[in-house]
Amino acid sequence: MARPAILFITYISPLQKWGSAQRSRLLIEALARHGTVEVLALSFGASEADHGKVSEDRLGQTRVIDLQVHSRGLARAPRFDIVSHELTREVRKLVDLDRYDLILSRYVRPAMKLALPAHVPVIVDFDDALYEPPWAALTGPKQWVGALLRLFNDRVIARARLHTAPHRHRHYFFCRHVERKAFPSLQGSVLPNLPPRPSRQGLPDYRQPATPALMFIGLLDYMPNEDAVDWFLGHVWGRVRAAVPAARFLLAGTASDDRRARWSQVEGVDVLGFVDDLAATYARASASVVPMRSGAGTNVKALEPLLYGRPVVATPLVLSGYQGVVELGDVIPTADDAETFAAHCIAVLKDPAHAEDLARRGHARIDAQLDFPMFASIVDHAVDQALAPRNAGRSTPVADRAA
Template sequence: MARRWPQTRGLTPRGSPGSTRPRRRSRRYDCRLSRVFMPRFLFVTSRSAFPPTSGDRQRTHLILKAAASVGDVDTLLMSRSVTETDLQPWRETLGRVEVVVPRFRGEEAPWRWIRPVAPKWIDRAAHNLGRQSRAWAPDREVGGWIARQLGRVRYDAIIGRYLQPTARAGALRYVPVVLDVDDLDTEVYASRLRVPGMSGWRRAVIRHHLRQLERIVPDHLRRCAHVWLAKPADRAVVDHPSVSVLPNIPFPGGQTADVACEPVDAAKGVLFIGSFTHRVNHEGVDYFLRAVWPKVHGACPEARFQIAGSGLRDEKAAAWEKEPGVEIIGFVDDLRACYRQCAFAVVPLFEGGGSKIKVLETLAFARTVLVTDHALAGYEDRLHHGESVWVARNETELADGCLKLLNDPALRADMGRRGCDIVAASYSYERFQAIVAETFEGVSAAHPEGVRRR
């Protein structure tokens, strides 16, 4: 009896007649028919995998790649900013992707009646003043697309990237869902309350949101079959019977042998690399320039603060470059050249959830990194102060750490080498892929019927 291939729009199944996509060895079997079946997953995300120039995009890319090594993956991308240029390499390397745009909170009642007057401000007011439960409610258009897709194609599991977008897509109406928490929403909001110098009104809004999320998040987590966490410490705050730690790894996969740079004793560059479309990076650099850099440059005038990354607005770049010793590099294609010229990197961030991939990326290039204690979260068991990284708790310790590393080339070189070895041994793509494969084996065994309505 010939196998009946699932019907999809615009996608030729792997290994079927006429397909140009190579057929992989299957991982699932139907014993009654003695036939081999390829697992199939629906990946739901609001974060694009291309271009992989930021930590969230890199993790999206890596999860997709690991899932594609186990089975076929179709992706639902909920994004307004993605371009066809971004989607082309996605379709060529990671399979089918469909873009469906959810509504902004300001496009829903009662805000939609006044939104045309000032869309940006109304969206912000709806987010700040509205109930969080509405922001987590399934979007009609996205949920409708999922329902129609599940009516056409049999999937073995839904993979959700972040909890809120997964809920917004209506995916939690179905089982089984494997959720990549990465940045736990309650942790993100709690960390914002610890940011130095925050205004009173903003702190009040964040507290208001956090109280609501503390009720919403646990209920939504319970609807998932399995949860991936980015760091071990999250086990203490995520109450779920099926949890595993899927650690962040350097992109494209923890291979340090090809990128490690030789130390440069004369280097005086302090490097920050990040995407400035991410507010946390923007505010972290602002804080470092305001509270830390004047002390460093005053004590070491030859020091240079090198700022690299995409998404930095021209007016902000011009303002930062007026500061003594600051160099704006902008987007770079060759990260190795950037790291080769610096003495060490800095991650002066105080908020956010998950773990910071840029910490591992720096060590993969054999450069040590000066981090806040918050930025080290998730790596404390392997990366230790004074051995592979330098940890600071406040602006004074950040300035002192900068000067120590600038003035001691031998110390920073030893720390960079040790960190590079740790990354190669503990943060490999092979380990990452094995965790993903093991998860799907367990979920498939518990839900042999595949995705169904809850």
């Protein structure tokens, strides 16, 4: 029997350098153990002139098809999880949806936007299931309208549709236990986010840089990240600089020109932009800060520094994403208030031995408990269940799984 044909549908290409593409690549790698995977990326936001344009690329051995989509009308707009039969017809011109043995929808949106064939089992990676806007950072009617429309879609349109066929019969991956508990009627499992691992072999270099420095890394145009940086600079950074005058604050990640200009005016701040060499960038930092106050998901930016030998200071919201998956409270100091958050930052800057101890214990914890075999085993279970009818005639449901 031929290996199962699996279609991976997303609206963020796995070829991107963003953190969300990291999870997509892990999912594709896990799925490839079961069958032949193809990727369809729906690139919403295209101009009307570019609508319908198709390009192809490769992710290793996996074919990646990119379809440019112009957002016209409510159904085709990416903001609302409403089925678009027009978009479905355009997708069917590219791929024969009926020929696949399994479809995985990265995020809930593709599974709701497309009229997928009823006979093909669907797994949905329900990322950002409980998004919370950064209310304190919203400025102007446009941002408020955008935030309220997203909540209306997430909490009214999407939740109502999840209780209807065929959505309620699908298997859902949730990033966090709290998200799984919020949707008890859905079949599902918790599939934690994994931080991207460095390419180096062996333990990280725990030595501190010559100049004390804190760092935030992430997509800085993402509003919850912008809010986190603004809160840190407005309420925490001054306290840190008063105690450690030589300290620097490094901002790594893509940011608009106006954000770069605004943050660069703050004393002691270096806006690095997008960085290709993460190891060299982390080597410049004494510790990483993750002062998130809103958003969703599991904030892998809080775990990645540990794999590079750097301690982390975060808000409790960040650690809540890994509750029930890995215990981090004893290796990542947390605080919601500016005074305590600053005190944690000052402690790791002034005491290199304390910083190294946190980094070593955190690295050991993450390295042992959050790895690809754990991730793949959760995917395996869901895929085996989805393919069970197809595999009914064989001695084992994973007989053709790649080694």
